Amino acid sequence: MTSRRPTTTPAIQRVQAQLKQRQQLERQRNARRLFQEANRLKRLPLYLFAILDDLKAQARARGIDVIDLGMGNPDLPPPRHVIEELHRRADEPTNHSYSRPDGVVERTLRDAIAEWYRRKFRVTLDPRTETLPLLGSKEGISHLTLAFLNPDDIALVPNPTYPVHFNGVVMAGGILHNVPIDAGHGYLPNLKAIPPKIVRRAKMLFLSYPHNPTAATANLKFFQDVIRWAKAHRIMVIHDFAYSDFIYDGAKAPSILQVPGAKEIAVEFHTLSKSYCMPGWRFGFAVGNPDVLASLAKTKSYIDFGIFRLVQWGAIQALLGPQDHVREIVDEYGRRRKLFVEGLRRIGWDMPMPKGTFYVWAKIPMKFSALTSLEFATLLMQEAGVVAAPGTGFGEYGEGFVRFALVEPEARLKEAVTRIERVLRMES
């Protein structure tokens, strides 16, 4: 954790006062509520992105041209052939009914997922039992915890990480055990360091490489070790593979299911939100262990009614149609990553070049190390009009960092660097 010392500049003091006032207002508003939220909601950590959204709205109202690198919301369009399929299918009346598991599109979609997997990773899946379409991978991941966690079950969650991995556990009422990850170990969890009494009660382990927010990657050897360890301790492995295509410099991100026997204990989650720039479509899928997927499907059958059939037709096109669009997208993010990181290094903010994802994970410069990541992100927004996500939005071990999502074009990223330079040169 960053040690706190009094800071001096008026801009920083303004930011700290504003955040304090906001938290007080929030507490007062909650105390006045007629209907108190359930404890499972109260247990959730503060949703920092909501604070940033408010501050962003205030900045825009003051006429500031905000460069938003906060959320990982891709700015590029989906493939043309996917959109055309959506138009073509819209006139068919059956595409507007409830989705049923035995429908034509539903069966074609599961076949498409298995085929995509075979082409991409050389992994064979039974489309009926080893694939499961979802309303986005976030939905599937959070419902998986609901399907499996009892109040005394432990979930092992690397920290920092994508917030759904820990928030899902808290909402489901399980016990969250944070496994700190750091740059020194390539942001990979050291499973051997987890106390045996925790391991004995652990039911699931979360992983996600290429990793949001740290941009770290993992190789097949790491996954082999994890599967061996998890089998020995009878722990389910959940691999969130949202950034499967976002890896640079000629590397290829392995699927955990490439480890022989992984299907006995592992499931992997995918999304069309990132590789195919379709975040608003809400489409993802899980593959792997059939028993785990059956329980997830059962949980979902009490909650949702499946995926809009037009979205399913579009997803089939994305998975089986030409893939050059994915390559172009990844190349574009690769260029942005170089431009942005090299730009920040030039103005004196050093950080590693990300190996994967479309994020930049940056340690807060020494000069500002007395600030929390939320305070520093607020300062960047107010003084530079640049939105970054505070590291603690990804868990307590994200303190001391901010994450930039490269979801604006190159010219805007250059402009962001120029504006950030002004903040770094601020008098202290």
Ligand SMILES: Cc1ncc(COP(=O)(O)O)c(C=O)c1O
């Ligand atoms: C690691 C990770 N998993 C899952 C998701 C959510 O994906 P979806 O849009 O499929 O819910 C995100 C989104 O940022 C992510 O970063």
